[in-house]
Amino acid sequence: MSEPLLSPGPPARRPVLSVVLLVGWLLWAVSAWWASPRQVDVAWLDRDLAAGRVSGWDRAQGWIDDGVFLGGIAQARTDRHGATIVWTTPGGQTRAVDLGADGTGPGSRLDGYTTRLTAVRPPGVDPGGPAPVLAVAVSVLAMAVGLVWLVALVTGPPPRHGTRWFWFWLGLLPPFGLGVLAWLYAECWRPPTGRIDRHSGLLGLAWGFAVGLVLSVVTIGLRAALGGNVVPGG
Incomplete structure (x- = not known):
């Protein structure tokens, strides 16, 4: 008999996916900060x-x-x-x-x-300078990371710490794409505990809104304290 879809057991580690997403996110984060x-x-x-x-x-x-x-x-x-x-x-x-x-x-x-x-x-x-090219590169990197993560979320094994809808809404967490990092930690890096937490999509939406709001306020505060050159933004 095949293993039930939600049975406990060691989660798929997906080391290659983890490295690809982490490297892509780091490249995007550095490029976005610079540009x-x-x-x-x-x-x-x-x-x-x-x-x-x-x-x-x-x-x-x-x-x-x-x-x-x-x-x-x-x-x-x-x-x-x-x-x-x-x-x-x-x-x-x-x-x-x-x-x-x-x-x-x-x-x-x-x-x-x-x-x-x-x-x-x-x-x-x-129009031919590095600034417009960097702006395009930032958008392309963000789209690539988001697409890889979304395909992994939809086609991969069921998440262990929330439903797919939970991670979908949390993965869209602005700013900085921190929701993708949270998914990487919880679903790829966190040691298995034998427990499955089926957090709902509604909870993911609420968490995404609340944490995004807090991060936005913190960013504004850091920009006021450290200056726009250290914490950039339009």
Whole structure:
């Protein structure tokens, strides 16, 4: 007689899958941290201008973050009347400074920096530079990790510490894709205990919402404490 679907026993270790997902997640996390836009002060712009580290720039008003939930990074909403100056560096980073508090008319500090930047190069973040390429790479890595994890979740053995729906909702946990790491630990790395916890999809949805909210608040706090260069984000 075949073994019952939910009978206790050692879980599938899946070492190759574990390594692939972990390496993919690490590559995504490092790339996303590097490529995410950084809100900095005007001193950064002065230093980058003086050192010739402005490979492209534009004016913007707000951010487009439609792809952030799926692992992408925020993009500047370019606007020739915007009060935010966004620029890219040769290393592929994107930085931004909001000069709207100083006024936006002729003779304002925003106007002065726009003139200086135009003298260096015309407005428009260089489409062939490393920053756009990195942004695409971040999205591709996020999609690849998510797809591999989803296929493993759907086609693999039944989870031992929750239903598939529980892990589906928890796996979407923003930010940072930490739900995938939680699944790796619980289903691939955690030593077997002979116990099966059938947590429901509703519980996974609730946990995902609650933990995601806490992590978002913590991220905002860390950004305020450490600065936008250490904890980037649009």
